[in-house]
Amino acid sequence: MKRSGGSESEKRRKRRRLLQELGDQRIPFLGPSDHGFQQLWETSYSGLALRRSCSLPEELHGRVEAALLTLRQRGCFLRDLVKVRDRDVFTAVSRVLLGQPGTTYRYLDTRLFTIPWHADDQRGTCCDPDLSAACKALWELNCFFCSDVGHRKEGDVFKQCRKELVGAIESKPSVEGDTESKDSEESKPSDDGGDSESKQSEEGETESKHSEDWDIESKHSEEEGPSSKQDAAWESRHSDEMGDMKPKQTELGSPTGSKQHSEGKHTGWKHRPAGSTETETTGLGPQEKPVAELKHSLSGYHIEDEDEDQLSGQGCSHLNPAKTSCPGPAQFNVTLLNYMDPAAMSQLKEEPYYGMGKMAVGWHHDENLVSLSPVAVYSYSCHDDDKAGVSSEEGPAEKGCWRIGLKVAWDIHTPGLTLPLQSGDCYYMRDDLNRTHQHCVLAGDSARFSSTHRVAECSTGTLDYIQSRCREALSNLSTDPETGTHSLLSLLPATLQGYEEIHNEVEFEWLRQYWFQGQRYTRFCSWWARPMEQLENDWREMELMTQLFLAAVEEEGQPEEGRREMAETLLTALTDRQQHRQTWRDRCHSSLAQTLPPEEAPVDRPFWADDDPSMPLPFDLADIINRVESLLWRM
Numbered sequence: 001m002k003r004s005g006g007s008e009s010e011k012r013r014k015r016r017r018l019l020q021e022l023g024d025q026r027i028p029f030l031g032p033s034d035h036g037f038q039q040l041w042e043t044s045y046s047g048l049a050l051r052r053s054c055s056l057p058e059e060l061h062g063r064v065e066a067a068l069l070t071l072r073q074r075g076c077f078l079r080d081l082v083k084v085r086d087r088d089v090f091t092a093v094s095r096v097l098l099g100q101p102g103t104t105y106r107y108l109d110t111r112l113f114t115i116p117w118h119a120d121d122q123r124g125t126c127c128d129p130d131l132s133a134a135c136k137a138l139w140e141l142n143c144f145f146c147s148d149v150g151h152r153k154e155g156d157v158f159k160q161c162r163k164e165l166v167g168a169i170e171s172k173p174s175v176e177g178d179t180e181s182k183d184s185e186e187s188k189p190s191d192d193g194g195d196s197e198s199k200q201s202e203e204g205e206t207e208s209k210h211s212e213d214w215d216i217e218s219k220h221s222e223e224e225g226p227s228s229k230q231d232a233a234w235e236s237r238h239s240d241e242m243g244d245m246k247p248k249q250t251e252l253g254s255p256t257g258s259k260q261h262s263e264g265k266h267t268g269w270k271h272r273p274a275g276s277t278e279t280e281t282t283g284l285g286p287q288e289k290p291v292a293e294l295k296h297s298l299s300g301y302h303i304e305d306e307d308e309d310q311l312s313g314q315g316c317s318h319l320n321p322a323k324t325s326c327p328g329p330a331q332f333n334v335t336l337l338n339y340m341d342p343a344a345m346s347q348l349k350e351e352p353y354y355g356m357g358k359m360a361v362g363w364h365h366d367e368n369l370v371s372l373s374p375v376a377v378y379s380y381s382c383h384d385d386d387k388a389g390v391s392s393e394e395g396p397a398e399k400g401c402w403r404i405g406l407k408v409a410w411d412i413h414t415p416g417l418t419l420p421l422q423s424g425d426c427y428y429m430r431d432d433l434n435r436t437h438q439h440c441v442l443a444g445d446s447a448r449f450s451s452t453h454r455v456a457e458c459s460t461g462t463l464d465y466i467q468s469r470c471r472e473a474l475s476n477l478s479t480d481p482e483t484g485t486h487s488l489l490s491l492l493p494a495t496l497q498g499y500e501e502i503h504n505e506v507e508f509e510w511l512r513q514y515w516f517q518g519q520r521y522t523r524f525c526s527w528w529a530r531p532m533e534q535l536e537n538d539w540r541e542m543e544l545m546t547q548l549f550l551a552a553v554e555e556e557g558q559p560e561e562g563r564r565e566m567a568e569t570l571l572t573a574l575t576d577r578q579q580h581r582q583t584w585r586d587r588c589h590s591s592l593a594q595t596l597p598p599e600e601a602p603v604d605r606p607f608w609a610d611d612d613p614s615m616p617l618p619f620d621l622a623d624i625i626n627r628v629e630s631l632l633w634r635m
């Protein structure tokens with residue numbers, strides 16, 4: 001796995017030092033109702049941009065929401081059994097990857113394969129019409145983001161929205177009657193007489209005290225909490241981290257110590273201007289409203305935006321589904337969809353450093369992205385009709401709102417930032433925000449989806465890429481058309497080494513990654529079935545090539561020097577292969593893997609018995625490795 005900058009131990013040291021310095025104190029964080037929020041956003045989180053729900057075309061909301069519900073209903077959302085610091089862990093959120101056909105996205109030692117989105121009306125035959133429509137809707141959303149994220153002048157989107165936020169806060173939408181919001185003023189870091197400044201110093205990855213790889217490994221880690229049926233297994237493996245994650249008890253002197261208990265102030269914060277009372281009177285969140293009503297309820301809150309007409313109008317040319325590629329400079333090629341219903345989670349971890357609340361996704365950087373590329377996120381929280389009916393006084397959308405948390409990496413000076421998201425809100429992480437900052441997702445009360453659009457760095461992550469690699473390797477295999485006898489064209493060690501590496505790449509980065517995720521891909525969509533079969537056929541030919549390589553090494557009467565070099569090359573490749581096979585076997589047979597239902601259970605494939613006549617070499621390479629080793633000793 002790629003690691004960026006600094007050694008493990010250096011980071012651990014740095015982290016420890018900063019944690020020591022922080023002691024029992026919490027780092028302050030600001031939400032929209034805190035003084036200084038806007039300024040903090042501008043000065044320390046300027047790469048974050050927000051686009052409110054109301055400024056997206058309603059049709060798009062409708063299609064995207066329907067798509068997400070379809071995908072959920074089909075069971076497409078699954079928790080990933082990822083690897084963090086050599087441990088197998090289930091992600092707390094369930095996920096599915098959509099994107100350009102043949103693209104993959106790799107995170108935490110897991111390669112996700114896209115369900116292809118459908119860019120035009122020529123519907124693929126890989127999935128049924130409902131799924132196909134869902135994929136298309138997310139492609140449309142992707143086009144919207146491609147166009148929107150690079151479209152505006154710096155800061156445009158959120159400046160407008162912040163103005164709106166501040167307006168909403170200043171007008172203290174008392175219709176909501178949230179008394180807690182006042183109390184929370186007392187716990188603002190800015191009210192602590194400068195303590196927020198003085199108590200902080202060079203932190204580090206505080207979050208990483210329970211996940212030391214977090215800052216480097218990025219993306220989701222073990223921080224993702226347990227849930228449902230895997231809880232017990234998860235907890236037993238993570239009791240140490242869970243211990244670490246527990247909020248600290250000593251809060252004295254911490255300006256944010258009481259913040260956690262005053263989450264109401266966030267719930268008291270309203271996006272709507274005072275006077276927009278529809279949600280209150282109906283007690284329903286926007287999602288439950290008829291479209292016309294929704295439009296009306298949002299209209300009082302529209303941002304005065306140069307693109308407003310274009311965005312809310314019918315004629316969004318950039319949404320034209322007939323186009324196969326998206327306009328705009330940001331070419332998001334995948335979206336990783338997340339889903340979590342907090343009610344189904346028996347235990348979510350508390351955000352440990354700021355006291356921000358329960359985390360659905362722990363602190364991380366998004367990994368495997370093109371450097372400096374933006375990330376665009378659509379947030380959809382499903383409102384619970386029953387609850388909404390009961391709490392007619394408070395808009396359910398604000399109560400128990402989902403929030404995104406941000407922090408500056410390796411920094412305990414700068415307060416964290418939380419941004420509540422109402423259903424349909426979108427946010428962008430631009431410039432180097434993802435590199436310099438980390439983000440987490442703080443769970444609200446309702447079930448929630450997000451669609452996170454990314455420019456995946458896929459120079460070695462597309463089907464085209466791996467197919468061309470396979471062709472390259474197989475170009476060294478010659479078959480006599482008359483006898484069918486196989487031979488290797490080149491026996492140069494450097495050449496053979498390259499081809500053995502391709503052999504390992506296709507086996508471990510593609511075949512085993514794919515089958516480890518069980519039947520999940522073929523269950524919903526047949527797109528990958530045939531390519532995977534082809535890759536497996538290519539790989540089998542490469543097994544034959546390795547066998548020929550071994551035969552050449554073991555052949556007597558060759559010049560000693562050349563043979564030694566060949567044997568060493570082969571030994572390295574085989575040892576590597578043997579180790580990786582064992583790692584994948586272990587992953588497939590881990591106790592967590594056993595908890596999965598058959599259709600999701602990892603498959604250890606390719607696997608074959610020693611006496612399988614169709615396979616040129618055994619699965620277990622121990623004997624061959626011994627043979628090559630002793631041959632080298634004898635030389």
Ligand SMILES: O=C(O)CCC(=O)C(=O)O
Binds near residue numbers: 219
């Ligand atoms: O759900 C979100 O808003 C963001 C999720 C996230 O950070 C991720 O998937 O990497």
Ligand SMILES: [Fe+2]
Binds near residue numbers: 366439
């Ligand atoms: Fe993320």
